[in-house]
Amino acid sequence: MYTETAMLGLDVPLRASERAYRQLRGEILNGLLAPGAALLEVEQAERIGVSRTPLREAVARLIADGLVVGRRGRGFEVTDISVDSISELYELRQALEVQASRLAATRRDPAPFLKLRDAFLTAPDLLDQGDIGVHRYYVLIDELEDAVDAAVENPFLVGALHAVRTHLARIRRLARRNPLRLRAAAGEHLLIIDAIIAGDPLLAGHATHIHLHQSLLSVLAAIDAGSATSRSTTTAD
Amino acid sequence: MYTETAMLGLDVPLRASERAYRQLRGEILNGLLAPGAALLEVEQAERIGVSRTPLREAVARLIADGLVVGRRGRGFEVTDISVDSISELYELRQALEVQASRLAATRRDPAPFLKLRDAFLTAPDLLDQGDIGVHRYYVLIDELEDAVDAAVENPFLVGALHAVRTHLARIRRLARRNPLRLRAAAGEHLLIIDAIIAGDPLLAGHATHIHLHQSLLSVLAAIDAGSATSRSTTTAD
DNA sequence: CAACCACTCTTTGTATACAGAGACTCTTCG
DNA sequence: CGAAGAGTCTCTGTATACAAAGAGTGGTTG
Numbered sequence A, B: 001m002y003t004e005t006a007m008l009g010l011d012v013p014l015r016a017s018e019r020a021y022r023q024l025r026g027e028i029l030n031g032l033l034a035p036g037a038a039l040l041e042v043e044q045a046e047r048i049g050v051s052r053t054p055l056r057e058a059v060a061r062l063i064a065d066g067l068v069v070g071r072r073g074r075g076f077e078v079t080d081i082s083v084d085s086i087s088e089l090y091e092l093r094q095a096l097e098v099q100a101s102r103l104a105a106t107r108r109d110p111a112p113f114l115k116l117r118d119a120f121l122t123a124p125d126l127l128d129q130g131d132i133g134v135h136r137y138y139v140l141i142d143e144l145e146d147a148v149d150a151a152v153e154n155p156f157l158v159g160a161l162h163a164v165r166t167h168l169a170r171i172r173r174l175a176r177r178n179p180l181r182l183r184a185a186a187g188e189h190l191l192i193i194d195a196i197i198a199g200d201p202l203l204a205g206h207a208t209h210i211h212l213h214q215s216l217l218s219v220l221a222a223i224d225a226g227s228a229t230s231r232s233t234t235t236a237d
Numbered sequence C: 001c002a003a004c005c006a007c008t009c010t011t012t013g014t015a016t017a018c019a020g021a022g023a024c025t026c027t028t029c030g
Numbered sequence D: 001c002g003a004a005g006a007g008t009c010t011c012t013g014t015a016t017a018c019a020a021a022g023a024g025t026g027g028t029t030g
Helices: A016-029 A041-048 A052-065 A083-107 A110-121 A123-127 A130-152 A155-172 A179-198 A201-228 B016-029 B041-048 B052-065 B083-107 B110-121 B123-127 B130-152 B155-172 B179-198 B201-228
Strands: A068-070 A076-078 B068-070 B076-078
Touching: A016 A041, A016 A052, A016 A155, A041 A052, A052 A068, A052 B052, A083 A130, A083 A155, A083 A179, A083 A201, A083 B083, A083 B155, A110 A123, A110 A130, A110 A179, A123 A130, A123 A179, A130 A155, A130 A179, A155 B083, A155 B155, A179 A201, B016 B041, B016 B052, B016 B155, B041 B052, B052 B068, B083 B130, B083 B155, B083 B179, B083 B201, B110 B123, B110 B130, B110 B179, B123 B130, B123 B179, B130 B155, B130 B179, B179 B201
Parallel strands: none
Antiparallel strands: A068 A076, B068 B076
16 A cells, blocks of 8 residues: 555656645645645635646546545545445455455465465564554565455456455554554454465355454444544554 | 436536546446457547547546556556456455345335335336347336445445446446346346335345355356357346 | 667546536525 | 625636647658
8 A cells, every 4th residue: 555656766757646645645644734625726726736637536536546535616525434334344354365365365366375474474573662563564465455456356346445445544544553453453464364375265255254353343443432432442464 | 328428418617537538438338349359548638639648637547446447668458358257346346235135125115116116016027028028127127226325325335346347337348138147137136126115134135145146157157158058048037 | 681679649637727517505475 | 784786796608829849751761
């Protein structure tokens, strides 16, 4: 997710519409543009430093992504995230990720998953190392997702997964990390990886099912706690 | 699918970009714009009768839909449909429709499905009535899809399903109808409907799985036959 | 004769100017 | 005092003009 463009530093010549899209998308995802925030074309165009034409193209893409909705006569607005929508998103996510795990188990080249297995075995140590360790753990999860995507070899499925992950990124911001949950999630990931290495699609699917079930429970609990108390909560994965 | 806007004749005030989008989308879906066809902005804008600005917006949406891809310095082009991509699409479709069937079985209001059950019982008769009967059968399938969508009550999942159905519409054009397959499909649909009425998510999911398996087999066989002989084949659903 | 370079031409990408639709406000009337 | 209506004003939707990037072509040179 973070590797979108920054991995290689070749953002030298970039279309204005692309710049506007990435900036707005990033700001929505990291919460700088909060749900419900109004997007005025001229205002945003001036802020980003492009004209209205490319900005409109960027907004159109954001609408297609489901991050923005048009309000009838009064501009656009960042979509909001309800608790209901989280459960709904997870219903879609589960369908997609379970299928992806199954296919990955069927088609995988074992090599990258063996590497990932070793890496995930060190996850508990990583999670003892504070924020940098947590960050490196999240990088590991990204790598796992990438490995699954590559093994699945299905542009339609991978595309749908990407769309889901876009919304997930916003949800993760609603709640803080819970070290206990992260440790448990690492174990669940290991189970998925092992199933993929073993070439066992049924097991991979079920392990993914369980993982997402726990993940959703954790997210919902974190949000409940977050809205009850002020701001000391938990997140999934 | 056909009911998008034409059902009620209120296409009086329509934005130019929306007109361009619907026209291009329709022409791609019904094959008038064949895979590989080049889309030049000025050319298409003049043909449709809008300026380049709304046309670009329309093309952007088509790209998001996966119906069009940009070629670096040489305009845009309608995406093509390979046999591989059909199987890939069905892998995604299966994940989504199985999940949708399960959720529909869990949440359904039985009433519309009881009506659909009666209607599908008459499907064999319908399929004896030639093209108009076949057409009415396809309308039935649309109504079933709509009923499932409504029962699922999940915008994310339904949205993903819509995207898949867009591509399916193109695939259906690749092969002719096979009356035998249609009759069998009607039986499979009945099974799905019964499972939803019974509120049995597991059964609904499995019935959907089987239906899509058969559907894919039929489509692939139809395309094989169609490319072997000249043009007398079969299609699914 | 082939390969490379420069030029032109096509086509996209961007900016800006204009028009129209909808919302808000202020006023007026009941 | 409230509600309705007209006017204004803001913001989107569209068109067009301009700029720049890439591809194709022709010529020239080794």
